[in-house]
Amino acid sequence: MSYCILPDCLNEARSGGDYCDAHRKRLQRGQPVAPPLRVARSAWTVLTDAALAYSDVDDEQGYGRAADRLRKAAESYARRRGK
Numbered sequence: 001m002s003y004c005i006l007p008d009c010l011n012e013a014r015s016g017g018d019y020c021d022a023h024r025k026r027l028q029r030g031q032p033v034a035p036p037l038r039v040a041r042s043a044w045t046v047l048t049d050a051a052l053a054y055s056d057v058d059d060e061q062g063y064g065r066a067a068d069r070l071r072k073a074a075e076s077y078a079r080r081r082g083k
């Protein structure tokens with residue numbers, strides 16, 4: 001399992017695809033993918049959730065996913081802080 005390739009999206013990618021279900025549907029409809037899917041959660045909330053999930057990982061497969069999620073959350077948080 002991997003994550004949606006869009007930098008601000010933390011959803012899991014559909015198996016065999018590059019995008020999550022929501023972004024894949026937007027692309028199929030010809031809609032722009034730029035607007036964030038989730039605006040209710042702040043970048044800080046996303047980052048702390050990812051950090052907690054990372055600290056709870058206890059297997060190799062979960063580690064890669066949690067590390068990827070944490071990296072994306074950290075990058076997203078850093079981008080928003082810079083604005």
Ligand SMILES: [Zn+2]
Nearest residue numbers: 004009020023
């Ligand atoms: Zn997505």
